[in-house]
Amino acid sequence: MDTNARYYGSYLHLDKVLDAQHPVSFEKGNEPAHDEMLFIVIHQAYELWFKQILFEMDYVMRVFSQDKINDNSEDLNLVRHRLRRIISIMQLLNQQVNILDSMTPLDFLEFRNLLTPSSGFQSKQFRLIEARLGLVIDKRHQKDYYKRTNEGGFSQADYQVITETEQEKTLLELVNQWLERMPFFMGEYWSASTAADITQHPFWSAYRKIYEAGLTEREANKVKDFDYVFFEKKPAGFSEAQLDVLRSHFSPAALRAALFIMLYRDFPMFQTSYQILDSLIEIDHLMSNWRHKHLIMVRRMIGMRVGTGNTSGAGYLEGALNKHYVYRDLSGLSTYLIERKKLPALPEELIKNLGFHL
Ligand code: HEM
DSSP: OOTOOHHHHHTHHHHHEEEEHOOOOTTTTTTOOTTHHHHHHHHHHHHHHHHHHHHHHHHHHHHHTEEESSSTHHHHHHHHHHHHHHHHHHHHHHHHHHHHTSSSSHHHHHHHHHHHHHHHHHHHHHHHHHHEEEEEESSSSSSSGGOOOSSSOHHHHHHHHHHHHHHSOOOOHHHHHHTTOOOOGGGGGOOOOOOSGGGGHHHHHHHHHHHTOOOOOTTTHHHHHHHHHHHHHOTTTTTTHHHHHHHHSSSSHHHHHHHHHTTTTTTTHHHHHHHHHHHHHHHHHHHHHHHHHHHHHHHHHHOOOOOSSOOTTTHHHHHHHHOOOSSHHHHHGGGGGOOOOGGGGOOOHHHHSOOOOO
């Protein structure tokens, strides 16, 4: 064999990868626990996939960081494609929990104490995925847990990387900017005059009327939410708590563009943008599915004991599950959809511009 030829094992550096499983219970003086090997392999498999997710996110964020994205380049289609890849990986990660379920609580107890105080909580890559998607520390459940660099918390080096990443623009902020730049409501496309006040724009005044007319008696108040979400008009009599529920991570201009894309997604020019928004919603759902599956697995494995990472355990995980959504404002836009057949017709000038130009 040609000694310079590529060889499977060396190309993949399997010497390192396959020499990285060292169950502590197998060390001298400990009682070997068979299932610790599975525990290590499954965590390592997760971390490899986290690495790939971050790699795909790097590309997506680079494209969205541009001041202007060229619609006639491959950029947006590749973003769509790579977000779909992240979705496929996350679907696999969700299924991987089932393999761990083949370990019984008693099997786990055989080596659990040897892990303390390390925990999946300290996964730097998982925190980077969350931070890049747009989950900021101040919005986290029990945010003080994340600032710990003592036992059970992050190493100083990891903590620094995570906090630096949190200072950078998130995917959510980049998508917000991209949506804000959408030109759909520009005066040149609409024959009627477009006043500076967006609520008087021919599209939005027509849409609001149709939306309001379609609400049932019990939902009548939703038109006030509509005014606040899309036009920042504070409804009289709403408490701060009510406004808090409506407050969005996206700007009203970005939400107007996102709703417009969802409504008119059958136009060819909107297909890719629509699929990008849909993928972000899907990624949020898959993260939440994983949190749920992990929580159920943890409850079965350790009941109500505290975690090895020194949080309250299942209680903490449940709080994170309920609070750590990032793209809920996008999925929440369904509240403001109207039936297809009632959609206002778009001006010819705009339709011409929504088609591909050859
Ligand atoms: C026997 C299996 C497992 C048990 C009993 C378990 C238990 C826990 C507990 C109790 C926490 C809360 C933090 C703490 O106090 O430790 C936690 C967090 C976490 N674990 Fe696991 N875990 C298991 C498997 C896994 C696996 C396979 C992964 C894959 C990477 C993982 C990733 C995480 C992550 C990312 C967090 C932080 C979640 C968040 O902040 O939302 N865990 N785990």
